[in-house]
Amino acid sequence: MSAFGKSLSTVIVATTLVAWTAVSVVSAQGPWVAPADAKAAKNPVKGVGNAKKTVETNCVSCHGASGKGDGPAAAALPPPKPANWTSDAVQKQGDGEIFWKISNGRGAMPPWKHLPENERWEIVNYIRTLKGK
Numbered sequence: 001m002s003a004f005g006k007s008l009s010t011v012i013v014a015t016t017l018v019a020w021t022a023v024s025v026v027s028a029q030g031p032w033v034a035p036a037d038a039k040a041a042k043n044p045v046k047g048v049g050n051a052k053k054t055v056e057t058n059c060v061s062c063h064g065a066s067g068k069g070d071g072p073a074a075a076a077l078p079p080p081k082p083a084n085w086t087s088d089a090v091q092k093q094g095d096g097e098i099f100w101k102i103s104n105g106r107g108a109m110p111p112w113k114h115l116p117e118n119e120r121w122e123i124v125n126y127i128r129t130l131k132g133k
């Protein structure tokens with residue numbers, strides 16, 4: 001690659017990083033609400049399957065072993081902190097809304113679209129089992 005090409009790609013990478021940071025900072029402001037069509041989605045899956053295991057692998061570092069948002073990585077994160085799944089704030093939401101948030105993520109919460117759809121619904125069902133715990 002020419003010197004010009006190299007510095008151009010450095011500029012592109014730097015610009016992309018700045019833009020991405022700005023987007024993630026802006027998107028982490030204010031209440032997090034799923035779009036109406038996502039909220040209306042019906043949960044097609046019954047049971048939790050292997051969700052406990054999937055959650056242990058992917059989520060407890062932030063959300064904690066009992067889902068209270070107190071995982072080892074949570075302390076180091078700036079607000080908004082990982083959600084407490086046992087709380088009313090999460091449990092009052094519909095399955096479709098929780099599913100959409102798991103799929104899309106926001107700020108420090110990663111998107112989990114790469115997990116198969118039925119597994120994401122099983123995670124929603126698993127989160128339901130933690131209600132009020």
Ligand code: HEC
Nearest residue numbers: 032058059062080081082083101102106107108109112123
């Ligand atoms: C790197 C840390 C991290 C990991 C790993 C993580 N989360 Fe989160 N999660 C967060 C943060 C931070 C928030 C709050 C985001 C916000 O409000 O903007 C959040 C929010 C949520 C919410 C939204 C609750 C609400 O406020 O409505 C759900 C549901 C959730 N996470 C599920 C999961 C699931 C399921 C996994 C694993 C598959 C997971 N998270 C993995 C950090 C994480």
